[in-house]
Amino acid sequence: MRESKGLVKRVSMLDAISLNISNMSAGAALGIIGFTMIAVNVSGVNLAIASIIAFLISIPQIVVYSMMTSRVSRTGGDYVWVTRAFGGFFGSSLSLMGYTLETLAYLALITLSAVFAIGSVALFFGNTGFLGLALPGDIPGSQPLYQFLLGGVIFAILIAINILRPNAGYKLVSVLTAFGIVTLLAAIGTLLAYGHQGVVNYMNSFGDSKLTYSSVVASYKGSSFDFSNTIFMLPFFAIFVYPWLNAAPAVASEIKGKTSIKWNVPVSAVLVFALVTSAFATMYYVGGLPFVNAALNNPTLVFDYSFNFWTLAMGVTNITALQALIGLGWIVWNLSILAYGIIVFSRYVFAQAFDRFLPTRLAYISPRYGSPVNAHTMDLIITIFLVGAAAFLYGSLQSLFAAVIASMIYFVFIGLSAVVYGIRNEKGGSKAALTVAGLAMSGVFLFLISQFLGNPTVWGSSASFFGIPGYIFGYSYAAGSFIAGAIIYLASRSYHKSRGINIDLAYKEIPPD
16 A cells, blocks of 8 residues: 555655754744844844744644654644544644645745845845845835746746655755755854954945944844743744644654654754754844844845845855855755645645545556656645735735744644543543643644734735735635635535545544554
């Protein structure tokens, strides 16, 4: 059966960790932070402390994913847990909304992020013609057509690799992730080596009296630390970093060895925590909090000079090769996210088609290439459409952020599914651990949902299309995904019932390994 499905056990511990690290999007978060900081009150915000808090509140989720993956290691990961706990109708609709289709919105966002990174790196080296690629679509001077075309080509190439050489897909993620980690460490090392004076020299090199180091510091009108404003930044980490532990669990049936299944989640989470927190802490150490917060809140620096962690590390050194390495690392981080997403999306679709929730045609494995061709094609078509929508219509890079609320809702029910599983199947300490961790995980995501809904123009978009705020499109995409899931399930159940098959029965047991 495994050979016929193409889901053989070929994923190593390194591959599994790489999938999770790519999913957690550390490199993209460090590159996009300025677009978010411009929209918030940066007074007293400490991103390093926010990263620590975000990691601490993710610990219950780490426990849930580690324990549930060890017990139910199946293709589709949390999709299987949720549907077996809450039934096919509700569970499948949640999964389609919360991960399957939300992932496509996120991949569209990261595709544009990759284009912005390419434009920003080229701009850093004096290629002013690339400014249009570096600017979000709602900023004058941007070139959404070229952003869409370049993004579409990048995504199509990655899809083609996974169709034609599926075995190379996992290795590609591992190689890109490893390179991204090395370059991130090189960027941190560069900032530490050149220190405070390197930051001062870089800022003063712009030749603009309003952008010198001292003038930027003087523009900061905030406290040295504000706890509430720091807590306000937690949704940023929820969008990019700590909740995204589900990549390797989604391919758990392909992971080699019980040790890899058990430890890939906590190892990945700790590594990303160390990388992200160290990167922000290094910025504060060499630049000072007033400078970093003021610079990330300065539209001229963020939009015209693409100021962020990566460009600051590039700017403090005059060694061209080192600058190029760091810039390439920023770009590669985005590519690794796309590479992981293509693999994991296809596994969710496969699991949903295997249960006959989605058309079984989507579970088709090409005998020639050994890849889920139809699932990858679906991924390509929808993601390219979303890239175009974000680039041309309501423009802002943040326009797809609002759709992430679908995943926040989904994660609430993943926590509850762990509680249900623990009560039904566990005893003693394991039962208590799953119950407590599951409830805590659900509580964390209920809090994050309240933050998203309470500040839709920040964790959504302040841009509008035909007078409709951009976040409404994101919320509509999430709600429409759930409704589509419900309709698809009812249609599939009716279709198969007429042929003597009750698909509800599939959700009463764990699928075969």
